Amino acid sequence: MSVQILSGQLLLGLINGAFYALLSLGLAVIFGVLGIINFAHGAFYMVGAFAAWGLATYLDIGYWPALVLVPLALGLVGMGVERLMLKRLGGLDPLYGLLATFGLALVLEGTFRQVYGSSGQPYPVPDALQGGVNLGFMFLPLYRGWVVAASIVVCLATWLAIERTALGARLRAATERPDVAQALGLNVPLLVTVTFGVAVALAAFAGVMAAPVYQANPLMGSNLIIVVFAVVVIGGMGSLSGAILSGYGLGLAEGLTKVFYPPAANIVVFVIMACVLMVRPAGLFGRAS
C-alpha cells in the first residue's frame, strides 16, 4: 500500500474528526449544563451550512463573513430555543428534552428538504484557499488543511475558556451544582442560556466550514449526529477534553479502517463504542459517578 493512500485517508479521517470534535464538544457542554442530549445539534450544523450557502446565493456575502455571521446568528437562535423550549422542560425527565430537540431536528430537516430537496447545494471553496500544497508524501488541499487547523484552534480555545478562566469556573460550578452556584449569586439561568447559544454557534461554525467540503445538504446533520453521539459516549458524557480527543481519534480510526478494511469503515465507531463501554462504562475520559 502506498503512503499516498494511507496519508490521504488519514487526512480525510482528520477532517471528519474535525467536525466530530466541534459537534461533540458542543453536545458535551450542553449535556453538562442542561442534562439533556441535544438531538437538534446536527440540524443546527446543517442550518449553518445552508445559512452560508444562502448568504452567498441571495446576498452575495462570501465565506469569511459567513464564518462569523452565521455562528453569531444561530447562537442567538439557540438562546431563543433554550429560553422558549428547553428552559420549560427543566426539572422534568431528561427524556422530554431529548424528544423536544429530536422534534426540532425533524422540523428543521423537513423544512429544508421541502424547500431545497435532498440533493446538496454546491458551495465553492473560498478563493484564498483554492489549490493545495505538495507535502512530498501527499498532496494537501489548502481548504482541508484550514478546516483541520481552524477546528483544532476553536476546540482548544473553547476548552481553555471553560477550564482556565473565571467565566469557565462559573460554568463548571453551574454544571456541578446549579442550586449552590445560584445561591452564591451566579445567574445560572442566564449562564445556561448563553452556554447553549455558544454550543449551537460551534455547530453552526462547523456547518459553514463543512459547506465547501460536503455541500449544503438537508440530511448532512442527521448523517453526522449519530456518529457524534457515539463520540461523546466514548469520550465520556460531560468530559470536554474527552469529546475533543475522541472526535479526532475516531475520525482517524475511520480513515484507517477505510484503508485496511473499507466495508467496516461505517461501523468502526460503533464497534469501538461497544468495546469502550464494556471496559469503561463512563467512557474513556469520564468520571464514574
Place this chain on the structure above:
Amino acid sequence: MPETVLSVSGLDGHYGDSHVLHGVAFNVQAGEIVTLVGRNGAGKTSTLRAIMGLLPRRSGSIELRGRQLIGLPPHRIARAGIGYVPDDRGIFASLSVAENLALPPRAQAGALSDGEIDALFPRMKERWASPGTKLSGGEQQMLAIARALRTGARLLLLDEPTEGLAPVIVQRIGQIIRDLKGRGHTVLLVEQNVHFAATVADRHIVMENGRVVDTLDNADLAADPGRLDRFLGV
C-alpha cells in the same frame, strides 16, 4: 433600637407534596448571632433554603432590611447581601480552591479583602491550586465561609458549620464566628450542638415540626438548662 436585618413571618415551604414549614416567624437584629436549633427534620435547613429561594415552593414574607425576598430568584437574593454556606459546604470538585473562593460575584462594598481573608484563614494559600474537595472537612468549611464573606455580604447563613468536625476545628470555627460578630456581621446558623450554639450565639430559636416553638437567649438558657432539652429530647 437595633436595626432588624432579617424579618421572617408566616413562612410556609413545600418540597413537592410535603409541607415542611408552617408559618415560621422570627427576626434577626443587626450584629446578632442567632441559632436555629431543633431535632433532625424540624425544618432548620429548610428555613435557610427557603430564605435563599432554594425551596421549590415558599410563601409568606422574608424581608432583608425591609426588602421582600419572596419572588426573587436565588442569585438575586444572594446579591442582595446574604452569604450562604449550605450544610454540605457546597465546595465544587471541578474548581480549584482559588476558583471556589473567587466564584461568587461581589454583591456589596465592604467585602473582606484578600489580605483579611488570609488573616482569618491562614494556610488556605498553600492549597490554592488543588481541587476544592481535596481539602479536609474543616478546611472546606473555612473555604465556604471565606467564600461567603468575599461577596461583601453582611448577613451569613451557616448550615451546621461544625458537623462532623474535630473539636479543635469546632473551636476555631466558633472563634471565626465571634470574630465576625466583632466586625459587625450578622449570623444565622443552624446548629445541632447546643453547647457550641450557647458559646457563640446571642439567641436561640427552637424549631419543631416546621414551626418556631420557643425563643431564648443565653441568660434564659443559664437559668433553665432543661428548657432546650424538652425540644431536643436527647
